[in-house]
Amino acid sequence: MKQDPQTSLGFLLVDAARLLRRRFEQENRDMPMTSAQLQIIARLSKNEGIGQAALASLLELEPMTVSRHVDRMVAAGLVERVQDPNDRRARQLFTTEKSRALLAPMRERANTLFDEAQVGLSSKEREALFAALQVVVRNLCAADASANPADDRPGRRTGSAPMADDVKQDILS
Amino acid sequence: MKQDPQTSLGFLLVDAARLLRRRFEQENRDMPMTSAQLQIIARLSKNEGIGQAALASLLELEPMTVSRHVDRMVAAGLVERVQDPNDRRARQLFTTEKSRALLAPMRERANTLFDEAQVGLSSKEREALFAALQVVVRNLCAADASANPADDRPGRRTGSAPMADDVKQDILS
DNA sequence: TGCCAATAATAACCCTGATTATTATATCCA
DNA sequence: TGGATATAATAATCAGGGTTATTATTGGCA
Numbered sequence: 001m002k003q004d005p006q007t008s009l010g011f012l013l014v015d016a017a018r019l020l021r022r023r024f025e026q027e028n029r030d031m032p033m034t035s036a037q038l039q040i041i042a043r044l045s046k047n048e049g050i051g052q053a054a055l056a057s058l059l060e061l062e063p064m065t066v067s068r069h070v071d072r073m074v075a076a077g078l079v080e081r082v083q084d085p086n087d088r089r090a091r092q093l094f095t096t097e098k099s100r101a102l103l104a105p106m107r108e109r110a111n112t113l114f115d116e117a118q119v120g121l122s123s124k125e126r127e128a129l130f131a132a133l134q135v136v137v138r139n140l141c142a143a144d145a146s147a148n149p150a151d152d153r154p155g156r157r158t159g160s161a162p163m164a165d166d167v168k169q170d171i172l173s
Numbered sequence: 174m175k176q177d178p179q180t181s182l183g184f185l186l187v188d189a190a191r192l193l194r195r196r197f198e199q200e201n202r203d204m205p206m207t208s209a210q211l212q213i214i215a216r217l218s219k220n221e222g223i224g225q226a227a228l229a230s231l232l233e234l235e236p237m238t239v240s241r242h243v244d245r246m247v248a249a250g251l252v253e254r255v256q257d258p259n260d261r262r263a264r265q266l267f268t269t270e271k272s273r274a275l276l277a278p279m280r281e282r283a284n285t286l287f288d289e290a291q292v293g294l295s296s297k298e299r300e301a302l303f304a305a306l307q308v309v310v311r312n313l314c315a316a317d318a319s320a321n322p323a324d325d326r327p328g329r330r331t332g333s334a335p336m337a338d339d340v341k342q343d344i345l346s
Numbered sequence: 347t348g349c350c351a352a353t354a355a356t357a358a359c360c361c362t363g364a365t366t367a368t369t370a371t372a373t374c375c376a
Numbered sequence: 377t378g379g380a381t382a383t384a385a386t387a388a389t390c391a392g393g394g395t396t397a398t399t400a401t402t403g404g405c406a
Binding site for chain 1: 182184185186194197208233280283284286289293294299303305306307309310312313314
Binding site: 375 | 377378379380381382383384385386387388389390391392393394395396397398399400401402403404405406
């Protein structure tokens with residue numbers, strides 16, 4: 001039905017992402033977790049106790065967006081919000097038993113879908129697609145930080161806190 | 174800041190699309206047209222007089238989504254809605270002088286941004302990215318229609334009308 | 347010490363997109 | 377000819393994402 005396929009990379013990319021997300025949500029209506037929530041839990045599970053602002057910067061989301069997500073996810077029993085003992089402004093986030101249990105099966109389904117989306121592409125082509133998208137994301141993140149990527153002073157970045165090196169270590173991998 | 178880059182194609186794709194869109198909207202706040210509206214006008218300009226349902230199926234969007242868009246765009250003077258003389262349920266859509274005038278400059282800016290997003294990729298890599306995304310979109314569209322792509326009876330498809338061949342001709346290219 | 351700038355979270359509001367349900371027509375066919 | 381069926385558009389409602397502005401705190405520094 002797409003008689004006149006997109007000739008522009010940008011719109012093609014946006015369309016692909018939307019279609020993928022739509023399919024995911026359609027196929028997982030029985031699951032008590034959306035794709036966005038899955039992504040958040042996946043990140044959080046590797047960074048238990050992190051604050052919302054830091055989580056936002058990991059996900060390249062606005063802090064407000066994360067705040068709303070956490071609201072809903074707390075209500076759904078997927079996340080726990082605990083007062084940070086060292087900072088009365090901040091809350092620490094933790095996954096719950098429920099969300100941890102959902103992580104593996106949801107990832108499974110997601111990967112199956114991602115695979116279906118790539119039917120017809122060779123492994124070489126898939127790797128190329130993956131690598132190219134990583135470049136795109138890196139370009140857009142860099143540009144987001146400042147005009148000159150080298151000039152990446154912390155305060156300039158949207159909602160991101162200057163992060164201590166040991167914290168960075170926790171986050172890596 | 175993305176210390177732990179996405180290892181999953183799907184989330185990488187969704188992230189790339191979101192970042193791209195965000196940058197676009199940020200850089201075009203002075204323009205009286207959003208990226209979604211640009212895409213709609215681009216399609217409509219090649220299919221003047223089309224109905225909302227048909228436009229929705231061209232864009233792979235739900236009819237309701239298009240309906241709301243048209244509401245806002247009519248209010249913004251970007252689209253005209255005319256009663257279809259042959260079908261009292263339907264309205265025909267037309268671009269306006271205003272939206273036609275915006276099409277070229279907006280496309281220009283969009284292409285510039287898309288180009289920036291691809292910095293670091295060779296032309297060969299860009300072509301591969303483009304081709305791979307087209308495959309992904311095709312896979313997801315086919316799967317959306319029905320389990321078996323061959324079994325694509327019209328009534329099964331979300332909101333899409335069975336379309337006369339001459340109309341298809343108009344839409345192509 | 348005491349004030350001012352940076353930060354964490356969030357409220358209010360807008361756009362995009364989807365799902366479900368309605369209403370008004372149009373069609374098809376018995 | 378009529379009635380079942382399909383289609384066009386849209387109202388209501390929900391999730392995802394963003395921007396701007398507020399409120400508490402924290403922290404640095406004069």
